[in-house]
Amino acid sequence: MTLSIDADRLWSRLMALGEDGARPEGGVNRQALSAEEFAAWRRVIGWGAEAGMTPATDAAGNLFLTLAGADSDAAPVLIGSHIDSQPTGGLFDGTFGTLAALEAATVIAEAGTVPTRPIRVVAWMNEEGSRFAPGMMGSALFAGRRTEAATFAVRDADGVSVGEALAALHAAFADVPRLPLGFPVHAYVEPHIEQAEALEQAGNVIGVVTGIQGKVTFEVTVTGREQHAGTTPIGQRRDALQAFVRVAAGMQAAAMRVGEPVRFTIGRVEVTPNAPSVIPGRVVFRIDLRYPDNDTLGALAAELEAIAAREAEPCEVRTVRLVDEPSNGFDPALMAAIERAAERHDVPAQRLLSAAGHDARHIAPLAPSAMIFIPCRGGISHHPDEWAEKDHVAAGAAVLLDVVAEAAGVR
Template sequence: MADAGNGRLEVNGERLLARLDQFAAIGATPKGGVNRQALTVLDRQARQLLANLGRARGFSIYQDPIANLFVRREGLDPNLPPLLIGSHLDSQPSGGRFDGALGTLCAFEVLETLQDHGIETERTVEVVAFTNEEGCRFAPGCMGSMAFSQKSIPQAWQSAKATDGALFADELAQTLADLQGAAMRPLGFPISAYLEVHIEQGPSLEKEGLPIGIVTGIQGTRWLQVTISGQTAHAGTTALSYRKDPMRAAVSSLNVLYDDIMPKDPQSRLTVGRFSLEPGAINAIPASVTFSLDIRHPNSEQLELIEARIRKVLQDHAAENGCDLAVNQLFDMAPARFPDALVSVLKNAATTANFAYKSMVSGAFHDALFINRVAPSAMIFTPCRDGLSHNEAEYVKPVHCIAGAQMLLASSLILVGG
């Protein structure tokens, strides 16, 4: 429908929901989720489907050397850098049907709505499906947007191996070859801005009964690998005073950190995701304990303070137990703040469309983080049931799917002169 009696252009909600069903069938799991990992045969099928849908509407189809897929609707002035809208199509091994796909298909619905009603825009609008946002089959995640922002593919990626043993270079080459009829374009090109719709992946919007979140930035993330080394000894014959027990040091230090970091700062995050002991014998004090720490905060200075606090606590407790400590930083991603002017565009669009919203910082990183390094970027969040994501039970109500697309349409029209 073009107009719901309020003078504004409306997306075709039924079509959007049908598209979501159509893509969810590619890699569908028995529990209603999706297993469509990056650069697999199923990922290629989803890319081909999007390309076919775009050609059927008269749009141009492109890909770049990292296999980012672009669907282009021409504007009146070809000299203006295009507005880029989209997300990704790959999923986790037992992922949901909305993570990534919702943003990509909301963006495609914007193009279709403009085409349906013959809306001419000064600026070209392009939908993008970025490659390997999830990072579960090949690391790191956000390969497509990272390479786009850098205008290059890191050489180290070429020899990367997937969790199933496949070589990245081979899978990328096959993915590029399989997309029939897509013109190749250079990696990275000027854009005016980038907008991305995504499910919140948290419970706050649902809990507060809000249909829209306007994302003002993405918090920084650091991954640490901690190894505490002690001395293996017999579990039954070694008294406490003779022990150099790295497990005791790990547990006592983590107790302090769990009671300290997040309770004292609601914006901070601290997570242990991996934990291993060597030699792993039931009747031996371990020689070493290794675990990961994922720390996050939207402020760079606070992130530094959190890491410093962690290192001190770990060192103190390792020393108290006669153990050695090694802390290696595996990953460091600075926080991103989206431009105020672009965030204001989203707020104006929400007001015009009569959507209640809240401003929020994203706890997870997305393609928008990397594109924001080369062009103004911002994000629109939709609620998801119980905040579940990366889970086959992931669910977004139809009304919220449509609201996300409507918000993207209203915001895009402001930016392209429709």
């Protein structure tokens, strides 16, 4: 049986979903468990219903759309990504993967064939971590990597907890049934834009992702003493900002000693009281550390903690690991299936490691998993200028369709 995606339908749906949370300046602001994401849920559920797919959710607020299989008890083939965005996000991050998955399932449904096992499209809750930190909450809860109690207690900048936001979601979609967390999965495939330039620079269209590099994130709190800037002698100060400067410089030097391909970022700094004539008494900052080799990542993470303890003196310091995720690899058989599909569609492909984190990280220990990348223009992502070409979107969806049809037993 020859199955073909509808490239125009997929593209029009990508553009339509960009209306939910559209920003006047361009791009989208569709953060996790927001009214904008609720609107996107309704739109996606409606599209799934047109193909005879039934919606469901779970305690984590993940959205599932199921195309029934001949064996209703068989573990489903799970495909998708996420639809939440950064506050100044683009039209493709996450959304491409979710709607490419929906398109693949829709084509199979329209063909009138019944797959051997169910096909289930997923949009994971809070992949981005922009409203609630850390990200990838929905997939982490699904995989048992986080507890409900710890996750539901997290609050956003306005004091709203994840638990409260999930209660609002479930109230808004009271007629949508619940699935258990961590139900069995036969295989998982996640399409995504690359969010880098390797494919574009090589002139390739399909990225066969070999794995995701490890990531550790910290929240560091430096506590000193607020004092008058004009009267306190330098030698008697416990200046939290000066301590932060020493800590940050020491950490940067340690990362530079490790060298490529280390990724070390201090992306958020809060100074209290942040007043011009008061010695800062408290600094809270976030660290994002990534490296492909787990031994090197672990050693460098421990070194950063030691630097914080040493260089913060005479201030006090508290370092908390928010995320501690080792590098993971993907299933060789699924990667080979992606390569075969790319060859059938005559689109150039290459293997590459994902430098960015994705929900597939959490699903890989549960079931054979893989990712399909398509080019991202200029490597720009998490920005209104984020862009993927229509023919690349179509190619990625076509490859996904072939892989899913094979995994689900479509004849």
